[in-house]
Amino acid sequence: MCGIIGRVGTDEAIDTLLTGLENLEYRGYDSAGVAVQNGSGIKIQKQSGKVAELKQAIDSDLLSGEVGIGHTRWSTHGPPTDENAHPHTDSTRDVAVVHNGIIENYATLKSSLQELGHEFESDTDTEVIPHLIQYYLDEGASAETAFRRAIDDLEGSYAVAAMVANEHVLYAARQGSPLVVGLDDDGFFLASDVPAFLEYTDDVVYLEDGDVVVVRPDGVEFTTLEGHAIDRQPETVAWDPEQAGKGEYDHFMLKEIHEQPTSLAQAIEGRIQGDEPGEVALESFPPGAFDGIERIQFVACGTSYHAALYGSIAMNQCGIQTSAHLANEYGVSAPPVDENTLVIAVTQSGETADTLNAMRRAEADGARLLTVTNVVGSTAARLADDVLLIRAGPEIGVAATKTFSSQAVMLLLLAQCIIDDLDGTCEDRRALYNDLSGLPDTFSSILEDGTAKALAEQYLGAESYFFIGRGLGFPVALEGALKFKEITYEHAEGFASGELKHGPLALVTPETPVFAIFTGDEDEKVLNNAEEAQTRGAPLVAVCPAGHRAVDIADAHLDIPAVDPDLAGLLANVQLQLLSYHAADALGRPIDKPRNLAKSVTVE
Structure with a gap:
């Protein structure tokens, strides 16, 4: 690396x-x-x-x-x-x-x-x-x-x-x-x-x-x-040289957070069709492209793993058998693979050594390989049978931001194609497609909100930071905690909200703020889990739309627009990216170059 x-x-x-x-x-x-x-x-x-x-x-x-x-x-x-x-x-x-x-x-x-x-x-x-x-x-x-x-x-x-x-x-x-x-x-x-x-x-x-x-x-x-x-x-x-510079921003990370409306527009362009969006059309994947697939396995590392988990949960919710695996563990404990298995490798750079090794193992067992990546001509792109580019443009900050949102959106689009081919059981998706088409503008509205900076300063110096979610909120909780620890060097952990009472609740004190992510699915259960922590003294921050019941109960609120539940977690993630950035900035951390980390992990 x-x-x-x-x-x-x-x-x-x-x-x-x-x-x-x-x-x-x-x-x-x-x-x-x-x-x-x-x-x-x-x-x-x-x-x-x-x-x-x-x-x-x-x-x-x-x-x-x-x-x-x-x-x-x-x-x-x-x-x-x-x-x-x-x-x-x-x-x-x-x-x-x-x-x-x-x-x-x-x-x-x-x-x-x-x-x-x-x-x-x-x-x-x-x-x-x-x-x-x-x-x-x-x-x-x-x-x-x-x-x-x-x-x-x-x-x-x-x-x-x-x-x-x-x-x-x-x-x-x-x-x-x-x-x-x-x-x-x-x-x-x-x-x-x-x-x-x-x-x-x-x-x-x-x-x-x-x-x-x-x-x-x-x-x-x-x-x-x-x-x-x-x-x-x-x-x-197809990258503009200016994209590789910081421009008017103090850090690449902040620039890349603010580039998400553009990167998402590029990701979606031409891939959702119809005057009233109602059909996904991905290059190289016409109807029937996934016929015969019986199971789907995601392999990825770090932030890309969280995006893979997001895609896996979305498919499982529609009746498609999928699982998400850390690529570095896949070689040790890979599930059965055969010619009816689709292995989807998610990798920003296309050069992540553990992900490439997982792909080679799956290929040796006869699986079909699909790579979701940001880099044309990367090793993962060449190794796979099919490639889906996220079109995010260059990302220089070590902490991935715009590539996570683009990966997750591309996996949601890919899921729609797979669900159609494999006779999945999703409900009417017109609301999802409409909200997807408007996602760049929705992201822009969040980026104009200054609440994350104020909250970062309010909770600066806490002992630990907990992030919880359920369903599609769970990978966002993991990603929010990862971003926070990567660039602030403060202790942060993400949990499935129901797991709080199975151990992590013992760590809760008035010095451990809990950020609860509400997507519109299973919100009452998330709120019950969050209140368990609040009852024990933890400050509760609700990441949800204004008017949500959690706002009245929480100690603080990070606002996100009301959208389809499949997308709400991605909006929450933007607020958590801003929270991490402003906390790290207030602490004087080297945000673009966090200690001991590098952008592309090309060794095992």
Whole structure:
């Protein structure tokens, strides 16, 4: 989940590399570094800390050159120190490498190299790669052959970019970690994610597992590890470069919360049809597309799991047999799968390692795979039989916001298609479709409400924060708690409301505010559970429409418009996102870069 940037061009590389690292810092910010080929060898500058600190320390004269690589790190092997920062080099410093992923056999490789006299300076698994390249160079191999042989020795997941002294060439390979090539009029880019170079070009080539790419000033060569040429066609990314900037907002998270009306409009566009909306039409899924499916399993992690749970509950309520699974547990305790099983992977980036592994397991058992993702050309999109894009645009803040709402809405739309094909038992859905069509405007009305900020300040300093819901309110409670703990560093937990009395009620005190989510379904039971906590001293905050009975009972109220119960939880979630944001802001937390977390988790 580190960030990689590489540049081969006709102009100075350093400014482009630093811009790329700033754009990628959401992927890791423990340390950062750059290496540039300046005609007289490779020059490196790296250090622990954020990219801004590296940028201040950069000596542009020393790092002059037209070819370079950079890296921003999220630590896996070794703490975030200067020595463990990338790029890493061999003993002669004629080879420099940046790497994302985990080399599983690094200890064996390192031991063998040490026996041959190689000296290591870091605690990382990455450092074995430049030493392997050096070893093969010393045996007389060309730089390209040495790179290929080194890659062939690796076991695990990786995206690797390397440069060799006095060659204006970058060598790169991927296996299980994302890597993309950017095609520019003045040269070429390598990166772990498109936003790294989006302001320079939107023409990209996504590498696939097993690909090796050689980037020279005059062109890019795509081959297998064995050197056989392969065809990789460029695609145009439909993202506006301005979407990857903060604009007028103090934080990416706040910007992305406020982008939800737009992202939802993009998600819905063309997918709900009729003058009076009454039909869902998803590309690639005509009527009958799901005939023969007997069971549905969702796999996902983190926020995407909460969206998957939302979709699963919606389908179950209409008589379709579904289950939602944490992808990292799916490999341990997956339910039975066969050719009549549809496995739906929900992943913002399309590169989440645990989700990809769950997909591969399901594929091996014969399941049909469908990916719901935000990224065209991602590994999950290529691995699946079918893809449903959420069209949310780039999301830079580590804490997912607009992608959750877009994922949940897309799963509701997908549910309608599946329900029709499998003869589900939903009631008249015209009210749902009407409210879905108006959802962007409804979200906008919530974003104009300042109540969440006032409540965040009112309850600042509480011992714990509890979020409860029932039915479709339950995944929203989980997501509300996750957002709160992610960016405030305060203790927060989400519960099915009925579970309060099965243990969590023992934790309730006057210093544990309880946020109760009312969707319009089973509200009386949610209110009864909430009152149990209130009776024991807990402040009760009702997240519900004005005029709801809970407003008169609660100590405080977060207002949401009255909508179809299938959508009410998503409106509640916006208020909880704002609550988390304003609490974190009042506490002075680094909202876009919460400690120990990174945006895309590409290691297990």
